Amino acid sequence: MYVNTTTPQTQRTITQRTITRINMKAILCKELGHPSKLVLEEVPSPLPGKKEVLVSVKACSVNYPDTLIVQGLYQFKPDLPFSPGSDIAGVVKAVGEGVKHVKPGDEVFGIVSHGGFAEEAIVPASAVFPKPPMMSDKIAASFMMAYGTSYYALKNRAKLKAGETLLILGAAGGVGLAAVELGKKLGATVIAAASTDDKLAVCKEHGADLTINYTKEDLKKRAKELTEGKGVDVVYDPVGGDYTEAALRATAWEGRLLIVGFPAGIAQIPMNLPLLKGCQIMGIFYGSWAARFPDQMMQNTLELMQMYMAGEVKPHIHATYSLEDAPKALIEIMERKVKGKIVIEP
DSSP states (O other): OOOOOOOHHHHHHHHHHHHHTOEEEEEEBOSSSOGGGOEEEEEEOOOOOTTEEEEEEEEEEEOHHHHHHTTTOSSOOOOSSBOOOOEEEEEEEEEOTTOOSOOTTOEEEEEOSSOOSBSEEEEEGGGEEEOOTTSOHHHHHTTHHHHHHHHIIIIIISOOOTTOEEEETTTTBHHHHHHHHHHHHTTOEEEEEESSHHHHHHHHHTTOSEEEETTTSOHHHHHHHHTTTSOEEEEEESSOTHHHHHHHHTEEEEEEEEEOOOTTOOOOOOTHHHHHHTOEEEEOOHHHHHHHOHHHHHHHHHHHHHHHHTTSOOOOEEEEEESTTHHHHHHHHHTTOOSBEEEEEO
């Protein structure tokens, strides 16, 4: 009979020595700029530290902030070189000290600040979760950022109530479609706004009650018409630019405007509008909130998993790319050609 006489510390050391002999492939940002500058290289496999998990990445979805971080335009700026990518799913390869809820061999999904476009990634233990058996890697990797952001925005910040009206800009994007589904789950009347009719058709498939094509229709005027002059109670805005002011003007008395992102540019808001409407403008920074309030983030994640298992929410996968073609995926996101999520499979 074999008796294991090694201590947990020795086991970790052996695991880490084994890992150091292995290289992995990763997409690297070695200079800031257009995604076409990203390169695929072999680098040493990372080692998990205290309260960290090393995951063999099976899938990593692409989010709009990934396009910003490689250009140096995001609020978080990692040291060069680095790999972009934040939403991952895969299998635990090793765990660091203090990690109890997952072990090597477990299928998991999680979120990182960067590093997901690689064959292996380090994930904080507080941001990695066991993957439900019925959830594919592609779906799991498309879940945390989009649904976590949208649920935090609608539930924790806007406190969206049943019977209210929710206007979602960029509704065919990853976070937009998540907001459509979650808005319906919370009992709101959902107005999806997007730039093309085919994008709006996808929004209808995911539960949108009403739609606005803001390249053909006046956003403020149409939103007012759809609410019989009252205006919308909550605006979910991951777009920015001129659309933000138009949406703010379409809010009802004591409405709430959720600022999620600004690929169309940072809006310059006339500050008399919040006064005249008695409304609130709320910033949505999911990553910062999750780091400050991990218990609340965990609760939201559990509730989202229950919704998924009940068939109430499901990410829409637009396309799948290889690791080598990850730069092309980022360019598609930048050019606003994507409906739902793109997934990278190392």
